[in-house]
Amino acid sequence: DTAVxxxxxxxxxQMGNDKSIKCEQNLGHDTMYWYKQDSKxxxxxxxxxxxKELIINETVPNRFSPKSPDKAHLNLHINSLELGDSAVxxxxxxxxxxxxxxxxxxxxxxxx
Amino acid sequence: AQKxxxxxxxxxxxxxxxxxxxxxxDTSDPSxxxxxxxxxxxxxxxxxxxxxxxxxxxxTEGRYSLNFQKARKSANLVISASQLGDSAMYFCxxxxxxxxxxxxxxxxxxxxxxx
Numbered sequence: 001d002t003a004v005x006x007x008x009x010x011x012x013x014q015m016g017n018d019k020s021i022k023c024e025q026n027l028g029h030d031t032m033y034w035y036k037q038d039s040k041x042x043x044x045x046x047x048x049x050x051x052k053e054l055i056i057n058e059t060v061p062n063r064f065s066p067k068s069p070d071k072a073h074l075n076l077h078i079n080s081l082e083l084g085d086s087a088v089x090x091x092x093x094x095x096x097x098x099x100x101x102x103x104x105x106x107x108x109x110x111x112x
Numbered sequence: 113a114q115k116x117x118x119x120x121x122x123x124x125x126x127x128x129x130x131x132x133x134x135x136x137x138d139t140s141d142p143s144x145x146x147x148x149x150x151x152x153x154x155x156x157x158x159x160x161x162x163x164x165x166x167x168x169x170x171x172t173e174g175r176y177s178l179n180f181q182k183a184r185k186s187a188n189l190v191i192s193a194s195q196l197g198d199s200a201m202y203f204c205x206x207x208x209x210x211x212x213x214x215x216x217x218x219x220x221x222x223x224x225x226x227x
Contacts, residue, residue: 031213041201043217056214090157094213099145101215103157
């Protein structure tokens with residue numbers, strides 16, 4: 001059973017388009033995250049939700065809009081895609097009181 | 113603010129040798145956690161080991177151990193008896209009381225194990 005899953009795994013699209021990435025966890029965790037890994041492999045938090053409430057928003061452009069319909073799901077919608085949005089986006093989950101974060105397999109987004 | 117520094121962009125080690133990956137951190141949080149993750153070429157992030165700032169003993173998980181020196185603010189990962197499958201990117205990360213559980217990552221070290 002996959003603990004944290006993301007769809008799609010690869011996403012190739014043109015500048016200006018709108019796209020979404022979906023994430024689901026079956027670990028019963030109450031906190032979910034989006035991280036961005038750039039071309040130099042640097043990982044940085046973007047958003048975090050705890051019990052469907054946004055608790056972290058790390059100065060991400062408002063073209064990025066996360067949505068958490070329930071504790072097990074966290075989606076990321078990106079409007080008006082730009083070349084600089086090309087990256088690998090990782091979803092992760094944890095218990096708020098726990099320590100280990102479990103990562104999904106990542107979604108490689110390429111904007112042409 | 114929290115900061116993680118990994119000063120070794122790349123390391124090359126012979127198979128079966130031990131390897132130490134360096135990590136230093138900076139934080140004003142009185143309580144924090146330190147993590148190491150492995151990212152193989154396939155891209156997934158694999159949790160390796162965790163050390164709490166108040167843990168008295170260094171964490172160990174199989175061939176992985178964390179050399180935690182609080183006064184020096186260092187949390188080096190030691191891999192004993194390296195294997196070819198250990199070739200990967202390794203990331204040090206920390207989480208503090210402030211920041212609602214987000215992980216702050218270092219730049220990563222690319223480890224290559226030579227046969």
